[in-house]
Structure formats: structure tokens, C-alpha cells
Amino acid sequence: MDNPADLTASEAAKRIRAGDLTSLKLTEACLARIEQREEALQAWAYLDADLARAQAQAADDALAAGGPRSALHGVPVGIKDIIDTADMPTESGTPHFAGRRPERDAHCVALLRDAGAVILGKTVTTELASLAPSKSRNPVNPAHSPGGSSAGSGAAVGGGMVPLALGTQTGGSVIRPASFCGVHGLKPTLGFISRRGVTLQSHTLDTVGVYGRSLDDLALISDVLGAFDPDDDVAYPRGAARLGQAVAEAAPSGGYRIGFWKTPVWDRAEPRAQAAIEDFAGGLGPACREIAFGGGIERISEDHQCVMSGENAHYYGPLYDKDKSLLTEQMRGRLEAAFAVSARQYLDAVNRREVHYEEVAAALDESDAILCLSSAGPAPEGFATTGDAIFNGLWTFLGVPCVSLPLLTVDGMPMGVQLVGKRREEDKLLRVAKWVEGQVAGRA
Amino acid sequence: MDNPADLTASEAAKRIRAGDLTSLKLTEACLARIEQREEALQAWAYLDADLARAQAQAADDALAAGGPRSALHGVPVGIKDIIDTADMPTESGTPHFAGRRPERDAHCVALLRDAGAVILGKTVTTELASLAPSKSRNPVNPAHSPGGSSAGSGAAVGGGMVPLALGTQTGGSVIRPASFCGVHGLKPTLGFISRRGVTLQSHTLDTVGVYGRSLDDLALISDVLGAFDPDDDVAYPRGAARLGQAVAEAAPSGGYRIGFWKTPVWDRAEPRAQAAIEDFAGGLGPACREIAFGGGIERISEDHQCVMSGENAHYYGPLYDKDKSLLTEQMRGRLEAAFAVSARQYLDAVNRREVHYEEVAAALDESDAILCLSSAGPAPEGFATTGDAIFNGLWTFLGVPCVSLPLLTVDGMPMGVQLVGKRREEDKLLRVAKWVEGQVAGRA
Numbered sequence: 001m002d003n004p005a006d007l008t009a010s011e012a013a014k015r016i017r018a019g020d021l022t023s024l025k026l027t028e029a030c031l032a033r034i035e036q037r038e039e040a041l042q043a044w045a046y047l048d049a050d051l052a053r054a055q056a057q058a059a060d061d062a063l064a065a066g067g068p069r070s071a072l073h074g075v076p077v078g079i080k081d082i083i084d085t086a087d088m089p090t091e092s093g094t095p096h097f098a099g100r101r102p103e104r105d106a107h108c109v110a111l112l113r114d115a116g117a118v119i120l121g122k123t124v125t126t127e128l129a130s131l132a133p134s135k136s137r138n139p140v141n142p143a144h145s146p147g148g149s150s151a152g153s154g155a156a157v158g159g160g161m162v163p164l165a166l167g168t169q170t171g172g173s174v175i176r177p178a179s180f181c182g183v184h185g186l187k188p189t190l191g192f193i194s195r196r197g198v199t200l201q202s203h204t205l206d207t208v209g210v211y212g213r214s215l216d217d218l219a220l221i222s223d224v225l226g227a228f229d230p231d232d233d234v235a236y237p238r239g240a241a242r243l244g245q246a247v248a249e250a251a252p253s254g255g256y257r258i259g260f261w262k263t264p265v266w267d268r269a270e271p272r273a274q275a276a277i278e279d280f281a282g283g284l285g286p287a288c289r290e291i292a293f294g295g296g297i298e299r300i301s302e303d304h305q306c307v308m309s310g311e312n313a314h315y316y317g318p319l320y321d322k323d324k325s326l327l328t329e330q331m332r333g334r335l336e337a338a339f340a341v342s343a344r345q346y347l348d349a350v351n352r353r354e355v356h357y358e359e360v361a362a363a364l365d366e367s368d369a370i371l372c373l374s375s376a377g378p379a380p381e382g383f384a385t386t387g388d389a390i391f392n393g394l395w396t397f398l399g400v401p402c403v404s405l406p407l408l409t410v411d412g413m414p415m416g417v418q419l420v421g422k423r424r425e426e427d428k429l430l431r432v433a434k435w436v437e438g439q440v441a442g443r444a
Numbered sequence: 445m446d447n448p449a450d451l452t453a454s455e456a457a458k459r460i461r462a463g464d465l466t467s468l469k470l471t472e473a474c475l476a477r478i479e480q481r482e483e484a485l486q487a488w489a490y491l492d493a494d495l496a497r498a499q500a501q502a503a504d505d506a507l508a509a510g511g512p513r514s515a516l517h518g519v520p521v522g523i524k525d526i527i528d529t530a531d532m533p534t535e536s537g538t539p540h541f542a543g544r545r546p547e548r549d550a551h552c553v554a555l556l557r558d559a560g561a562v563i564l565g566k567t568v569t570t571e572l573a574s575l576a577p578s579k580s581r582n583p584v585n586p587a588h589s590p591g592g593s594s595a596g597s598g599a600a601v602g603g604g605m606v607p608l609a610l611g612t613q614t615g616g617s618v619i620r621p622a623s624f625c626g627v628h629g630l631k632p633t634l635g636f637i638s639r640r641g642v643t644l645q646s647h648t649l650d651t652v653g654v655y656g657r658s659l660d661d662l663a664l665i666s667d668v669l670g671a672f673d674p675d676d677d678v679a680y681p682r683g684a685a686r687l688g689q690a691v692a693e694a695a696p697s698g699g700y701r702i703g704f705w706k707t708p709v710w711d712r713a714e715p716r717a718q719a720a721i722e723d724f725a726g727g728l729g730p731a732c733r734e735i736a737f738g739g740g741i742e743r744i745s746e747d748h749q750c751v752m753s754g755e756n757a758h759y760y761g762p763l764y765d766k767d768k769s770l771l772t773e774q775m776r777g778r779l780e781a782a783f784a785v786s787a788r789q790y791l792d793a794v795n796r797r798e799v800h801y802e803e804v805a806a807a808l809d810e811s812d813a814i815l816c817l818s819s820a821g822p823a824p825e826g827f828a829t830t831g832d833a834i835f836n837g838l839w840t841f842l843g844v845p846c847v848s849l850p851l852l853t854v855d856g857m858p859m860g861v862q863l864v865g866k867r868r869e870e871d872k873l874l875r876v877a878k879w880v881e882g883q884v885a886g887r888a
Contacts, residue, residue, distance in 0.1 A: 311787070313787055314788050344761050346754075346787035347758035347790075351758065
């Protein structure tokens with residue numbers, strides 16, 4: 001790997017600290033890759049090369065003067081364009097916010113800056129982080145969708161433009177692009193990363209997540225981002241972040257029990273995706289067995305949709321009222337349906353979340369992680385949709401941590417394998433994921 | 445006062461501890477008063493005289509053996525019949541729950557038992573603590589309503605049947621009966637008293653409150669009930685309860701600033717009630733001045749109604765679905781309207797709560813308490829309604845502590861004066877209330 005743009009964030013950060021690479025050189029390599037591929041991939045909503053260079057130079061200067069500010073020092077990060085940045089526009093993929101310049105950084109962006117990261121630019125989001133497709137293209141094959149809504153983040157990390165990026169997930173917006181773009185993605189527990197300064201569409205679902213090129217990368221950036229913020233109602237106090245340590249110390253010998261769950265929406269998966277994940281589960285041997293749940297959980301995806309719709313109506317209704325012509329037809333239709341969700345339906349569904357979680361948590365007493373599809377198939381060809389998020393919404397609803405590992409290939413396109421853990425147990429989830437990757441590597 | 449049934453709880457408790465009165469004698473006096481007045485007042489949903497006597501005897505035995513369990517030792521308390529009791533039915537005023545026998549005491553009932561109180565019996569609630577009038581009658585004039593929904597608790601304390609009672613408020617169900625029945629009532633901050641074991645109709649509004657015959661009485665029982673319960677989502681940790689101390693130490697010299705607020709619903713008050721409270725406010729002299737708010741708060745009562753309806757639909761919808769013929773026509777109509785509330789309307793209204801509270805809290809930086817009507821008038825004659833709760837819902841919505849003081853008389857019927865404080869500042873509210881009572885006593 002001669003081009004620094006192709007390094008994992010962890011390796012790049014290590015070289016920067018060792019003096020074998022500068023943040024500026026790494027940033028220049030990323031900018032060069034963007035220059036080369038952006039026309040095809042359309043991953044960036046905003047990028048000011050000089051601003052990026054200035055940050056990188058500052059990171060190099062700070063390193064020379066006083067050492068690294070964190071393990072992430074000098075590493076460029078792409079920021080989904082629904083996350084506020086004080087020095088770049090934040091337009092959330094809608095003309096409603098065209099030219100919007102936030103007064104301050106989102107909490108998570110401020111943490112990255114404090115850690116010495118380079119905020120490379122803003123990555124393309126679908127309209128208001130919802131379903132209408134964006135201009136971004138799949139980095140593996142630009143005739144395919146990169147997924148959504150964190151389309152640009154998935155494309156940029158997968159396309160070698162930036163080693164790390166932030167995304168957000170309300171339905172399947174972190175894990176699905178990870179699956180489609182062949183990168184690692186982590187949607188942590190609801191409340192792990194603060195949403196202060198992020199355009200909200202659903203306060204019980206919206207979750208900030210991360211993209212990287214390895215489990216170490218996910219841990220590296222998550223350890224910076226997982227700082228308690230009392231100003232986010234769902235945030236929870238946590239001790240020192242130790243995901244990096246969890247991944248580093250994961251025992252290759254394992255002894256883990258993996259529960260392969262087809263989920264109640266198995267029929268929504270493409271047969272080739274079903275075959276791929278069944279084959280993968282089988283390949284894990286006796287450590288992996290299929291699990292099933294009782295009847296109540298059948299409606300979990302419907303409950304997720306109901307809660308998302310009810311909250312979408314609250315958060316985006318004012319934009320519809322202000323000027324619905326600025327919304328896509330898809331968003332208008334979505335909101336009109338959302339306005340019809342009743343308070344009773346909404347509260348009933350909210351109430352069932354904990355009932356569903358109890359069932360899943362009980363299964364996670366028997367298994368160390370649940371294995372399932374990251375997406376209903378590989379990235380769809382064409383741009384009519386961003387793909388089906390049905391294998392993600394249920395987990396977003398439960399607020400549990402999910403990781404997508406780029407371990408499958410289906411008809412030449414990447415497809416992720418999703419592992420799911422208990423709330424607030426990212427550390428265990430990443431250890432299990434490390435073991436799973438080791439098993440695959442061992443077989444190869 | 446020769447009859448122990450007419451003592452304040454504080455005085456009765458003191459005499460019991462001093463050996464001048466036994467719990468059994470007090471309980472017998474209450475039972476005798478009930479025997480005498482129950483036919484007229486219809487305050488009790490369930491009463492087992494022998495069970496009450498056995499508790500009283502046990503309290504006397506415990507006192508003789510090891511001293512009092514709390515300052516409330518041996519004092520009888522009436523429990524609104526939506527609050528679970530393990531040894532008595534809890535029917536919540538609806539045939540849906542006819543004969544229901546809870547397996548365990550509500551958290552607040554368990555606290556009372558631990559404190560050595562006598563659970564005298566269950567007081568009448570309106571149907572599901574809502575608007576349809578109950579059979580209870582006003583203790584001052586049985587041709588009038590006692591209010592609702594804590595109808596029996598207000599009637600029983602006002603009618604000399606029991607010195608203390610528990611009620612609950614979702615709209616105006618604690619403060620309005622206090623106003624109508626001429627007793628002291630406290631609706632504390634949302635989360636001050638646990639709702640575990642209470643029939644819920646609105647998790648963001650339902651608040652357990654208390655009735656007594658003096659501020660000391662309210663403090664005495666609240667100090668027992670205000671114990672943190674991690675199993676109630678709205679409960680908050682608190683230090684040792686010191687309301688009794690706050691009332692005892694309240695400086696008669698005062699120096700308090702009272703903000704008289706007519707509220708946005710002033711036009712809903714009867715002219716005779718308007719005149720009475722204006723006269724009362726004027727009587728407080730320069731310590732009291734009229735205050736006003738900006739425009740946004742105009743919709744606070746509408747927002748309260750919207751949230752209550754949305755949550756009612758969730759909690760009571762299943763009863764409607766199961767057998768709507770068991771509900772009154774009034775409840776059916778109420779629920780049918782509630783089913784039509786949209787998730788957007790609900791969430792919009794929930795969201796405005798904190799906006800409204802910021803305005804009220806800012807006013808409470810300038811005033812030590814807000815003074816307003818406890819009810820739109822004195823108890824209405826006849827039983828077509830339980831009276832208008834419009835002067836209460838706004839405060840329930842904000843989750844702030846409210847106390848009703850029986851300081852007014854309008855056309856021969858009692859009417860309360862309401863004082864309101866900041867969330868979690870019951871202590872200050874009761875000190876101000878004590879001062880207000882002192883001012884009135886000084887004038888008399």
C-alpha cells in the first residue's frame with residue numbers, strides 16, 4: 001500500500017505519531033484521490049481543500065510542539081452533511097437548508113477537533129437523511145447505489161477518499177451503506193454518541209455511527225466520540241472509552257456463541273443474499289446456531305416504522321408546512337402518510353420497544369452476538385432506490401449496537417455481515433466481531 | 445375539638461406518640477364519622493372496618509413495643525381507588541376492573557404502611573380518574589359536587605372521615621377537589637411520588653398528590669411518600685425529605701414576592717371567583733403583584749389537553765377495544781376524540797412543554813410563588829359535571845408543585861387559593877404558603 005489514502009485510519013494514525021507520515025501528506029493523498037474519483041462517486045457535499053490542508057498543517061505543528069492530542073491525531077474524517085460544522089455549510093440534503101452555516105460544531109465534531117482530527121469535508125446525505133436517493137455512487141461499481149442515507153460517507157470511505165467518516169442511522173442509514181460499499185460500519189447504542197448539533201428526525205431512533213476500514217478503525221474513532229453529553233436526553237454516562245483495547249485484546253481462540261437469526265423479515269431478503277448469509281453462518285461451525293423468537297417480535301419492523309413516521313411528522317412537518325415544494329415527491333408522500341399516524345399508534349409502538357428488547361436481550365444471554373444480514377442484498381443497480389433498510393430498522397428501534405463487516409461478495413458486489421449485541425455492550429460486540437473476522441481469515 | 449376524627453393529622457400523630465390518643469381510638473372515631481355521614485357523602489369505594497381496626501391495633505402494639513415508625517405512626521389514610529392495595533380491591537371506578545385484587549401494594553401505599561399508617565380504605569374515584577362524575581358528594585353541602593377525579597378523597601378529608609388521603613392529578617384531580625371540599629391539597633412535582641402500582645392514564649402527567657387539614661399535614665405525609673423509586677421513569681433522586689421542617693421553620697415575617705397570574709384561561713372563571721381571587725391578591729398588599737407572560741403560553745391548556753388525550757388513547761384504548769359498553773358514554777366520546785389525535789400533534793405539544801416551562805420558571809425567578817385560582821369557581825351545584833379543571837391542567841402539564849389552601853368562601857361554599865412553585869421546590873412552595881396563611885390569619 002504505497003498510497004497513504006488507502007491506509008486504515010489506525011495504521012495512518014500510527015505512522016503519523018511515529019513521524020513516518022504527516023497529516024498533511026495523508027490529507028493531500030485523500031484530496032488527490034477525491035480529485036481523481038469525485039466526478040464518478042459524487043461523495044462530497046462540501047470540500048474546501050485549503051481548509052483541510054490548514055487543519056492538517058495545524059495537526060502536524062501541534063504534534064511537533066506537544067505530541068498527539070489523541071490516538072486519532074492528524075487523521076482526516078468525513079462528516080455527513082446533517083452534522084453541524086462551524087466552518088463549513090450544513091445543508092442536510094435539502095434546499096430548505098441551502099447555504100445554512102451553523103454557528104457551532106456539533107458535539108461529535110467538536111470532539112474530533114479536540115482529538116486532533118482533520119475535518120476533511122461534508123459528505124453527501126440523502127434528502128434530510130431519508131429515502132430519496134442522492135447523487136452519490138457506489139465506489140465498487142458506480143452503476144450501483146451506495147445506499148443511504150449516509151451515502152457519501154459510505155462511498156468516500158469505500159472509495160479511498162478518506163479513512164473515516166461519520167454517518168447517522170434512523171432506519172438503516174449507517175449499516176446499509178457499509179454493506180453496499182464494502183466498508184466497516186458501526187451503529188452504536190442509542191445515546192453512545194451525542195446528537196447535539198445533528199439534524200434530528202426521530203429522537204428515539206437517530207443514532208450517530210461511524211465508518212472505517214477495520215474494526216480497529218471503528219474503535220479508534222468511537223473511543224473519541226463516546227463522551228457523555230448531558231444535553232442529549234438519550235445519552236448515558238459511561239466510564240473511559242475502551243473499544244480500542246477491547247479489539248486489541250480480543251482472544252483469537254474465541255469460545256463465542258453466535259446466534260444466527262433470520263429475523264421476521266427474512267422473506268424480504270434476495271435469495272442470493274439468503275444463500276450467502278446461510279453459507280457464512282454454516283462456515284462458523286458449531287459456534288454458530290440458528291435462533292428463533294416468540295410471536296410478539298413479528299411486528300417489530302412495523303413498530304419501528306410507526307415510531308419513525310410519528311417522529312418524522314413532528315420534526316419535518318414544519319418544513320412541509322413552510323414550503324412543501326422544496327421537498328421531493330417521495331418525502332412529501334412519506335410525510336403525508338406520517339401525519340396520519342395517531343398518537344395512540346405511536347405510543348403503543350414506543351411501548352412495545354422494551355417488550356421486544358427483553359426478548360432480544362434474553363437471546364443475547366444465550367448468544368454472545370446475533371448474526372444477521374446487513375442488507376437485503378448487495379447494492380442495487382441503478383438509482384431508483386437506496387436499497388431496502390428492513391434488516392436495520394428493527395435494531396435501530398431497539399437501540400442496540402450493530403456492526404457491519406465487509407466479509408461477503410455477491411455477484412461481484414460487496415455485502416456486509418451484521419453482528420448485533422446488547423445495549424451498551426459495544427466492547428463485547430467488537431470482540432466477537434474480531435473473532436468472526438479471524439475465523440474468516442483462518443479459512444481463507 | 446373533642447372528636448379525634450376532627451384533628452389534623454399532625455395533631456393526631458403528636459397525641460398518639462405522646463400516649464394521649466391511640467391509633468385505635470382515632471380509627472374508631474373515623475369509622476364512627478363514616479358510619480354517620482357515608483350515606484350522604486358516598487366517599488368510600490371499599491372499607492373493611494375490622495381490617496382498619498386490626499391495622500390500628502398493630503400500630504398501637506408497635507408503638508408500645510418499639511416506638512413510632514415515623515411521624516405519621518398510627519394515622520389513618522384514605523387511598524384513591526386507582527392506587528393498588530394488596531389487602532383491598534382496586535377497581536379504578538370502572539366495571540372493567542370490578543373485583544380486581546392487586547397482588548401487591550402500590551409503592552406509595554407500601555411507604556405508608558412502613559411508616560406505621562393505617563390504610564383506612566379506598567376512596568371513590570371517578571371512572572378511570574377521568575371526567576364522568578362519581579357518586580361522591582360535597583362534604584360542605586351534599587347538593588354540590590366534591591369535584592373529581594379524587595372525589596372520595598376530597599369528600600372524606602373534608603367530611604371529617606379521615607385526616608389524610610391520597611389523590612392523583614392528570615388534569616385537575618387533586619387541586620380541584622381540595623378547592624371544592626375546603627381542604628388542603630398538594631400536587632407535588634411530577635416524579636416526587638412514585639406511580640408504581642397506580643392505574644396510569646398519562647405517563648407524562650399522572651401525579652400522585654395528598655389531602656390534609658393543614659400545611660403541616662401535607663408535609664407530614666409527603667415526607668413519607670417522597671422516596672425515590674427507580675422503577676418510575678419520571679422519578680428523580682432526592683435527599684432526605686424535609687417538608688415538615690420547611691413548614692415548621694417558615695419565617696412569619698416573610699419578605700416573599702407573590703406573582704398573581706390570571707392565566708390565559710381567566711375568562712373561564714366565574715365572575716364571583718374572579719372577584720374573590722382579585723380581592724385575595726389585593727389583600728396581600730405590596731408583596732403581591734399581577735404578572736403576565738408572552739404570547740406562546742396562550743396555548744398551554746390546549747397543549748395539555750392534546751398530550752393527555754394522546755396518552756389516554758394509549759392507556760385506555762385497550763379497554764375500549766375490549767368492551768366499550770363497560771365505559772360511560774362520556775368516556776367513550778372522550779376516547780374516540782383521543783384516538784384522532786395525531787402523533788405529530790402529540791409530539792409537537794410534548795415539545796412545547798419545556799418552552800412553556802422556561803417562561804414560567806423565569807417568572808418564578810422574579811416571584812417566590814405564583815398565585816392563581818384553584819378552580820374556576822366553588823363546587824358546582826348538582827352532579828352533571830365534576831367542575832372545570834382548566835385552572836389545573838396547565839400546571840399538571842408543566843409538572844410543577846401546586847398547593848391549594850382553603851382560604852376563600854364564595855356563596856357559602858369553600859374555594860381554594862392555588863400557589864405554584866418551580867419543579868422540585870416543594871419546600872419553598874410550602875414556606876410561601878405558610879406565610880400566606882399567616883397573612884390571612886393576621887387579618888382575621
